Amino acid sequence: MKSRASRRAVNWIMTGLCGLGLVLALIPLVSVLWLVVSRGLAGLSFDFFTALPAPVGEAGGGVGNAILGTLYIVGIAALIGVPVGVGAGVYLAERGGGRAGDAVRFTAEVLSGVPSIIVGIVAYGLVVVPMRRFSALAGGVALAVLMVPTLARSTEELVRLVPGALREASLALGVPVWRTSLRIVLRTALGGILTAVLLAVARAAGETAPLLFTALNNQYWNWRADEPTASLTVQIFNYAVSPYQDWHDKAWSAALLLLLLVGALSLMARLLARNRFRVRR
Amino acid sequence: MNDVARQRNSSKIVVRNLNAWFGKTHALRGVSLEVPENTVLAIIGPSGCGKSTFVRCINRMHELVPGAKQTGHVLVDGQDLHGRGVDPVDLRRRVGMVFQRANPFPTMSIFDNAVAGLRLNGIGGNLAELAERSLRQAALWDEVKDRLHHSALSLSGGQQQRLCIARALAIGPEVLLMDEPASALDPIATAKIEELIRELREALTIVIVTHNMQQAARVSDATAFFYMGELVEHGATEQIFTNPREPRTEDYVTGKFG
Numbered sequence: 001m002k003s004r005a006s007r008r009a010v011n012w013i014m015t016g017l018c019g020l021g022l023v024l025a026l027i028p029l030v031s032v033l034w035l036v037v038s039r040g041l042a043g044l045s046f047d048f049f050t051a052l053p054a055p056v057g058e059a060g061g062g063v064g065n066a067i068l069g070t071l072y073i074v075g076i077a078a079l080i081g082v083p084v085g086v087g088a089g090v091y092l093a094e095r096g097g098g099r100a101g102d103a104v105r106f107t108a109e110v111l112s113g114v115p116s117i118i119v120g121i122v123a124y125g126l127v128v129v130p131m132r133r134f135s136a137l138a139g140g141v142a143l144a145v146l147m148v149p150t151l152a153r154s155t156e157e158l159v160r161l162v163p164g165a166l167r168e169a170s171l172a173l174g175v176p177v178w179r180t181s182l183r184i185v186l187r188t189a190l191g192g193i194l195t196a197v198l199l200a201v202a203r204a205a206g207e208t209a210p211l212l213f214t215a216l217n218n219q220y221w222n223w224r225a226d227e228p229t230a231s232l233t234v235q236i237f238n239y240a241v242s243p244y245q246d247w248h249d250k251a252w253s254a255a256l257l258l259l260l261l262v263g264a265l266s267l268m269a270r271l272l273a274r275n276r277f278r279v280r281r
Numbered sequence: 282m283n284d285v286a287r288q289r290n291s292s293k294i295v296v297r298n299l300n301a302w303f304g305k306t307h308a309l310r311g312v313s314l315e316v317p318e319n320t321v322l323a324i325i326g327p328s329g330c331g332k333s334t335f336v337r338c339i340n341r342m343h344e345l346v347p348g349a350k351q352t353g354h355v356l357v358d359g360q361d362l363h364g365r366g367v368d369p370v371d372l373r374r375r376v377g378m379v380f381q382r383a384n385p386f387p388t389m390s391i392f393d394n395a396v397a398g399l400r401l402n403g404i405g406g407n408l409a410e411l412a413e414r415s416l417r418q419a420a421l422w423d424e425v426k427d428r429l430h431h432s433a434l435s436l437s438g439g440q441q442q443r444l445c446i447a448r449a450l451a452i453g454p455e456v457l458l459m460d461e462p463a464s465a466l467d468p469i470a471t472a473k474i475e476e477l478i479r480e481l482r483e484a485l486t487i488v489i490v491t492h493n494m495q496q497a498a499r500v501s502d503a504t505a506f507f508y509m510g511e512l513v514e515h516g517a518t519e520q521i522f523t524n525p526r527e528p529r530t531e532d533y534v535t536g537k538f539g
Binding site: 163169190 | 345
């Protein structure tokens with residue numbers, strides 16, 4: 001039997017190692033945050049949020065159209081991707097026992113491992129080529145394809161977490177199976193599913209590669225789904241690879257903005273997850 | 282008049298030669314019994330003897346389990362449950378069920394749980410009134426009337442179980458199946474449920490599965506002893522506990538096995 005002192009020593013060492021791991025994990029996170037904030041904060045002004053990009057050499061200008069474009073493209077992606085992803089997840093959990101379910105599950109797994117740039121090429125082939133133009137719609141389709149597999153799998157997991165006793169309780173009240181799925185099972189899992197949706201949207205908002213040859217970019221305001229559309233990520237990319245210092249600074253500011261946007265979505269997801277089982281008064 | 286129609290007057294539930302399987306497991310073997318209206322039938326027997334399967338055949342919940350199968354007849358009010366034109370969904374509105382573990386809907390308030398069956402089935406009416414009536418019937422009203430819109434999960438285990446009983450009662454069933462409704466509760470909550478069962482008998486026909494033989498003796502008019510999927514003995518509760526005909530029943534009720 002080990003002595004009390006040696007056990008205590010091991011305890012201290014192990015706790016210390018855990019703390020060290022935490023610090024190591026935090027270093028890249030904090031340094032990225034610090035770098036983006038320190039370089040980007042100066043460029044944030046009212047104009048930056050609302051104005052169009054200025055030509056090289058001209059002072060001022062902003063990324064208003066890119067903010068709008070990101071929201072627009074991600075909105076289209078959510079409109080397409082969320083119903084498909086959540087629907088597939090509910091199907092997998094409720095009816096996905098057989099061969100068809102396995103096929104869908106396998107497809108989702110493979111799809112979630114496909115690099116996002118390849119999804120971009122697929123959307124290029126599916127939407128851009130037939131329409132003969134780059135468009136917000138093409139970008140939305142690409143991001144939707146990225147959202148579907150993760151959404152389907154997480155929805156499946158969340159629906160499976162709903163206790164079978166609740167399903168039985170509803171069926172025993174004479175509620176038909178489909179309505180039980182919808183009003184009891186899905187409703188109970190809804191908080192978690194909303195969290196998963198927000199996280200998927202946040203991830204999609206941070207994608208650059210699939211937008212490069214789908215939504216392309218646009219220096220002006222665009223409200224049309226069939227026109228090339230600016231996005232924060234592509235704008236950051238273009239600014240960052242340019243040779244101009246002014247554009248580099250703008251890239252940092254846009255990066256900070258994107259970080260805030262994604263962070264806000266994740267935070268909302270967290271809050272939703274926390275309130276999952278709280279009944280409205 | 283045929284045999285089946287004549288049962289209408291005497292028995293609420295008639296079970297004839299009921300066999301049930303889970304896959305290859307033969308869970309019920311040729312069970313036949315009757316339950317008169319406004320009586321309580323207690324089902325006793327060791328774990329795995331088919332008690333739960335038996336009650337789940339009466340509201341056709343058994344068939345929802347993958348691989349489940351059954352033969353024989355179950356009649357409620359003289360109507361064969363597997364006859365043509367019998368919709369299991371409609372049947373379950375007439376034959377309510379309370380489970381071993383209280384299972385209120387966690388996303389709903391106490392009030393919403395009480396009227397869940399009405400809302401989910403699109404049954405109209407004065408929901409506030411119906412909720413109060415069923416909560417009173419379940420002897421829960423006085424404890425929850427000031428916090429009807431709190432989460433159902435804020436209730437204690439015994440209160441949750443009575444809420445589930447209220448939920449089952451709200452849709453106006455004629456038969457109530459109770460699958461070990463008090464086995465997860467403390468003695469005080471159990472006593473409340475038992476008192477409730479005695480009151481509900483005035484309006485309903487009740488089949489209660491229980492592991493607790495004192496409970497069976499306290500609440501039931503008739504008792505059925507199941508063993509290994511067979512109905513060993515069925516008779517008046519007093520007779521089963523004081524003067525059983527079958528030696529296996531005697532061994533079980535006197536605690537020699539089980």
